[in-house]
Amino acid sequence: MEWLYEFPNMDIDSLRALKKGIDSGFRGFTREYGVYIENAFEPLKQFLIYSEKFMLETPWPLIILLIAGIAWFASRNRRIVIGTIVTLLLIGYFDMWEDTMRTISMIFVCTVLSIVIGIPIGIAMSRSDRLQSVVNPILDVMQTMPSFVYLIPVVMLLGIGKVPGLIAVVIYAIPPIIRLTNLGIRLVDKDVLEAADAFGSSSWQRLKNVQMPLALPTMMAGINQTIMMALAMVVVASMIGVRGLGQPVLQAINNQYFSLGLFNGLAIVGIAIIFDRTSQAYGKRLQKYQEVVHG
Amino acid sequence: MVDEKASPGISVRNLYKIFGNNPDQYIDLVKQGMTKTELNDKHGHVLGLKDINIDMPAGGIQVVMGLSGSGKSTLIRHINRLIDPTAGEVLVGDVDVCQMNPAQLQEFRRHETAMVFQKFALLPHRTVMDNTVYGLEVQGISRSEQVERAQRWIDRVGLTGFESNYPNQLSGGMQQRVGLARALTNDAPILLMDEAFSALDPLIRMDMQTVLLDLQKEIKKTVVFITHDLDEALRLGDKIAILRDGEVVQQGTGQHIVLNPADEYISSFVREVNRGRVVLVQTIMDTSVGLENREGPAIKIGTTLEKAAKIMTDGNSSMAHVVDAQGKMLGSLDIQAVISSMVTPISHDDPVAAE
Ligand SMILES: Nc1ncnc2c1ncn2[C@@H]1O[C@H](COP(=O)(O)OP(=O)(O)O)[C@@H](O)[C@H]1O
Numbered sequence: 006m007e008w009l010y011e012f013p014n015m016d017i018d019s020l021r022a023l024k025k026g027i028d029s030g031f032r033g034f035t036r037e038y039g040v041y042i043e044n045a046f047e048p049l050k051q052f053l054i055y056s057e058k059f060m061l062e063t064p065w066p067l068i069i070l071l072i073a074g075i076a077w078f079a080s081r082n083r084r085i086v087i088g089t090i091v092t093l094l095l096i097g098y099f100d101m102w103e104d105t106m107r108t109i110s111m112i113f114v115c116t117v118l119s120i121v122i123g124i125p126i127g128i129a130m131s132r133s134d135r136l137q138s139v140v141n142p143i144l145d146v147m148q149t150m151p152s153f154v155y156l157i158p159v160v161m162l163l164g165i166g167k168v169p170g171l172i173a174v175v176i177y178a179i180p181p182i183i184r185l186t187n188l189g190i191r192l193v194d195k196d197v198l199e200a201a202d203a204f205g206s207s208s209w210q211r212l213k214n215v216q217m218p219l220a221l222p223t224m225m226a227g228i229n230q231t232i233m234m235a236l237a238m239v240v241v242a243s244m245i246g247v248r249g250l251g252q253p254v255l256q257a258i259n260n261q262y263f264s265l266g267l268f269n270g271l272a273i274v275g276i277a278i279i280f281d282r283t284s285q286a287y288g289k290r291l292q293k294y295q296e297v298v299h300g
Numbered sequence: 301m302v303d304e305k306a307s308p309g310i311s312v313r314n315l316y317k318i319f320g321n322n323p324d325q326y327i328d329l330v331k332q333g334m335t336k337t338e339l340n341d342k343h344g345h346v347l348g349l350k351d352i353n354i355d356m357p358a359g360g361i362q363v364v365m366g367l368s369g370s371g372k373s374t375l376i377r378h379i380n381r382l383i384d385p386t387a388g389e390v391l392v393g394d395v396d397v398c399q400m401n402p403a404q405l406q407e408f409r410r411h412e413t414a415m416v417f418q419k420f421a422l423l424p425h426r427t428v429m430d431n432t433v434y435g436l437e438v439q440g441i442s443r444s445e446q447v448e449r450a451q452r453w454i455d456r457v458g459l460t461g462f463e464s465n466y467p468n469q470l471s472g473g474m475q476q477r478v479g480l481a482r483a484l485t486n487d488a489p490i491l492l493m494d495e496a497f498s499a500l501d502p503l504i505r506m507d508m509q510t511v512l513l514d515l516q517k518e519i520k521k522t523v524v525f526i527t528h529d530l531d532e533a534l535r536l537g538d539k540i541a542i543l544r545d546g547e548v549v550q551q552g553t554g555q556h557i558v559l560n561p562a563d564e565y566i567s568s569f570v571r572e573v574n575r576g577r578v579v580l581v582q583t584i585m586d587t588s589v590g591l592e593n594r595e596g597p598a599i600k601i602g603t604t605l606e607k608a609a610k611i612m613t614d615g616n617s618s619m620a621h622v623v624d625a626q627g628k629m630l631g632s633l634d635i636q637a638v639i640s641s642m643v644t645p646i647s648h649d650d651p652v653a654a655e
């Protein structure tokens with residue numbers, strides 16, 4: 006009856022051989038193709054460098070004006086704009102300006118990349134039930150797999166630095182935008198779509214004129230979640246060399262500097278709130294046509 | 301393609317529609333007479349339409365009437381093929397819509413048909429103007445022409461000044477005017493209206509019916525109008541077809557159906573009808589009298605009994621005579637006959653009526 010108490014597991018040697026096989030296979034793949042893959046990501050790297058340079062080299066008052074301006078255009082809400090300016094001033098005053106700029110730059114690039122990749126995938130999913138049933142479990146894995154685990158192959162493939170960090174963050178943050186694009190399009194009123202068909206819309210016209218505009222508020226909610234998840238991933242990504250607010254936090258953990266961790270943590274919270282309120286207010290403004298209901 | 305100018309007639313021929321995963325498997329059973337209930341209980345498929353044959357008049361209003369679930373929406377959606385048939389033909393002019401490839405179908409929908417929907421189906425994120433131009437926009441017509449043509453119909457349906465409102469800011473009646481303007485702006489020879497006025501309050505509904513009838517005098521489109529309301533059907537329809545459980549149970553003019561209901565189902569519908577507005581003078585006139593006997597006022601052929609009664613009572617006359625368009629006498633009318641024909645007869649299988 007021993008087998009009841011001791012799980013009849015694979016014998017240790019074959020298991021070791023299996024793991025070794027996978028590892029060496031992947032290592033071989035890396036040696037063979039690592040260079041090509043790295044080259045393929047070169048444009049992204051340039052984009053990252055350029056964006057970070059812009060944030061760091063532009064005079065801080067201009068950056069504050071720029072971010073406040075974006076917040077105003079997106080939200081048309083004075084309180085959000087004032088909150089944004091105050092938060093940024095406090096961050097600068099407590100000497101976290103540069104790290105914050107690096108983080109904002111990273112989040113910006115990650116969000117752009119997630120949108121550019123995620124929306125077409127979401128659209129494709131909304132058009133095919135089969136694709137949806139394939140992609141959904143993959144998204145589940147991406148969201149539940151501990152993020153440290155997929156740092157490993159990324160680092161093996163691309164080493165340590167900005168690009169692997171970017172990839173890790175995008176993998177972690179892209180599921181909401183894909184899911185909510187798919188959902189938003191699937192939720193579009195069938196009657197309205199039928200009307201678009203009845204007037205002879207091509208499938209591009211029905212996507213552009215009906216599905217996308219009506220799904221936009223839902224997609225905006227996805228973008229909002231994507232931004233929030235990217236921010237949450239910043240600390241983890243700092244382990245593989247992404248500079249920004251995550252690094253001091255990591256340092257604080259290693260050395261038990263409570264106040265350092267707290268300040269940088271609060272800076273992350275601060276920009277999270279700015280991004281969240283601004284993108285939510287924008288999402289609401291997109292639905293304005295629904296507000297004024299006839300009495 | 302169909303002639304752009306004159307509106308084509310529409311012929312529905314032996315049309316069947318079965319909803320479900322394997323409709324083709326059951327089409328023969330249905331053709332051999334399997335009923336809707338049997339098909340649903342035994343095979344889990346829904347019989348939407350069964351052997352529909354209707355000739356819809358070119359340039360006239362064909363009404364399709366029936367209770368909820370009788371297959372009206374399914375039928376009208378076959379005309380622009382929003383639903384694909386299981387078997388049968390839908391001929392518009394002499395083209396079979398069911399045989400069109402996707403490109404032809406797109407062209408057909410853009411240029412030959414326009415549709416008005418029960419739940420309006422306006423684009424909620426677009427203003428009245430941007431909704432109205434939709435059909436033209438899809439065709440790729442220049443914005444200035446879109447706006448010019450749309451404005452004409454916006455004015456015509458009484459929405460001037462609301463061009464930049466969103467649908468949500470308008471009442472149901474006004475939203476459906478947008479739906480009507482959108483369809484009319486397309487200037488297609490066929491107008492499909494699926495319970496277009498059913499969601500509206502009775503007064504607004506009458507109002508919209510009047511708008512449609514007035515318009516139809518000018519535009520003379522082939523209109524297919526769906527309703528579950530007999531009064532609406534009789535007011536609008538040049539021809540009426542009545543559906544039940546996916547089958548046509550009777551078709552003809554309104555007067556024909558009211559005077560000769562095909563079965564008890566239809567009798568129960570027409571019992572409450574105001575016959576005075578449906579029955580025409582030539583139906584009840586007495587042709588046995590000498591045709592020189594021109595008593596009382598002259599009443600034109602095609603006048604309803606209600607109008608005739610009014611003319612006779614206004615003229616304080618108990619007799620009148622019916623004339624054709626040239627003024628030639630066709631028969632005589634007696635106020636007694638007019639009034640008794642306006643009253644709904646008690647059903648013949650009602651025992652009390654026998655005495
Ligand atoms: N897509 C569908 N799948 C299955 N059954 C349907 C579908 N569409 C309509 N039906 C059925 O077909 C019948 C006719 O529906 P419909 O044409 O909408 O009726 P009406 O417009 O007269 O109310 C109903 O029994 C309905 O349940």
Ligand SMILES: [Mg+2]
Nearest residue numbers: 372373374495
């Ligand atoms: Mg219906």
